[in-house]
Amino acid sequence: MQEEVISVEKIYKIILTTLVCLFILLGFVGHHFWVSSLNSLEPQSDESITVQIPRGSSRMAISKTLEDDGVIKSAFVFNYYAKFRSNKTFLQGNYELSPAMSVDEILERIQK
Numbered sequence: 001m002q003e004e005v006i007s008v009e010k011i012y013k014i015i016l017t018t019l020v021c022l023f024i025l026l027g028f029v030g031h032h033f034w035v036s037s038l039n040s041l042e043p044q045s046d047e048s049i050t051v052q053i054p055r056g057s058s059r060m061a062i063s064k065t066l067e068d069d070g071v072i073k074s075a076f077v078f079n080y081y082a083k084f085r086s087n088k089t090f091l092q093g094n095y096e097l098s099p100a101m102s103v104d105e106i107l108e109r110i111q112k
Helices: 002-038 059-068 075-085 103-110
Strands: 049-053 093-097
Touching: 002 075, 002 103, 049 059, 059 075, 075 103, 093 103
Parallel strands: none
Antiparallel strands: 049 093
16 A cells, blocks of 8 residues: 555656646747747848838738748747837838848838
């Protein structure tokens, strides 16, 4: 009986340790993804990409357009960063953007 209790305790500790390690690993990976998504996609790029933002586009639609056009890494990160970082509205129009621009530079260019 005593051996069963010890085995259950050991299994519990192993499972708990594994879950804590996975949580920490996911935190590091998530943080790295978030930070890398805010930086420029291709820092050395000289490419200029024309991005069209139609009138009435939502923040998510604009994020998806920027990702599809190859200007940003993640529409998800751009959308949430723009939501919490800025309360300005997006301007419709055609913009010359570059994969060398950071998310902050892109937001500055396309907002009032």
